Amino acid sequence: MVVSSGITEAVGGAKAQDRTVDLFQGALVGHSTDTAIGRGLTELAAAAPLEGRRAFFLLPLLSNLAASTAIAMSDTNQSPLQLQPLLQRAAWLRKLYFTRAAFSFVWVALAFTVAKGSPVVASALLVVYPAWDALANLWDARMTGGAKANPTQVLNAWISALVTVAVAVSLGLKLQLILAIFGAWAIVAGLLQLATAIRRRKSDKGQWVMMLSGAQSALAGGFFVAQQGSAAPVVQTFAGYAAVGAVYFLISGLVILFRKAKGEAGDFVSEQG
Template sequence: MKKTSPLLKLYLGRGVLAVAWAVAFAYGHNPIGALTITLLVVYPLIDAVSSLIDLRALPDGSERRLTLFNGVLSTLAAIAVGVAGAGGVAPVLHVFGAWAVVSGAAQVLVGLRRRGPELGKQWPILIAGGLSALVGVFYNIQALGDDASLDVLSVYATGGGVFFIIQSGLLTWRARRRQAQTI
């Protein structure tokens, strides 16, 4: 349970922050101004800080390298989306979309490596990562059209947050079940 407990807290915290961010962004992104750009920078930074926290508990290996990669990528995405904010909706969607594709793929890989008896099957994390990659492609397509909107980012963050909260609930259930079996 030692490995599960920090991950459970990390997933729960990350999920709650994502949902809170989505609510704030839903009400504060029109027009693109200082508040919108700040919120756009904060979201990938949540991912970067989460990766840093996760990294501290991981042993050397491919999972650690993927987590480090995701943290660096999210930090770069925060900078890029902040710069893109000055260009309007389409550049923001392109940057956010590219980040969603690559970080979603990395999340799937980490989820696959964490599948095991202690950490479960990681289905919510795998689904969230896969959807992130797919939605990122959609954002880049949407950015090319005339109806580009940042409204979709609140839905993205809510969905990701809910999947992290579900995963933390499953980890809690698994730990309690395992503890009951040892008693």
């Protein structure tokens, strides 16, 4: 009888230890739940009166240790993954803003120099500007989530493409409607830019500058419409608008650049919460 009882206790203890290991492994991979652990504890208490009960008291400590380790490992692995796309997006927007600023500055320089003595260059500049804006908006939408995530940029691109065609037709037919066309375009494009900046303000730096730029564009559009029919030179009148827009893009790019230089990359993650 003594031998039989010893064998029974030994078998029970072995089963309890095996069960403890199983539950501990389950906790590490995230499969154990409160219900499962409670059921396992009950089985241990019933199956192993001696060794099983000893393991019974150790199981909560092992489970807590496993959960803490899993959480710590998860946090360590996820932080870089969360940070990297945000930093890439910031770098992309900085590149976009600097590129658009550079293009506009070059366009303005040509408008006030070469275009003054060349009607062909002046006409070409008037067609190129909205065409470039359409391309830039499509580029922006593609690199920041696609068309579904950026409806305002896609709509802005289509409108800029239509304006390009309208300007080319007006120049070809000598309709003298350029300022009116550019004015209407500046109003709509400014409002769309404002909407884009408002949508991005919580996730991207420098958007307060883009809000100002969009509002200013809408106001300038009204001025262009009012100037239609006057003797004001079309290219030089619009060049002032383009120059202000270039400054806005430059400031936005610098805001993102200075944030990076100060090592504030952590803000990109904290502001997502």
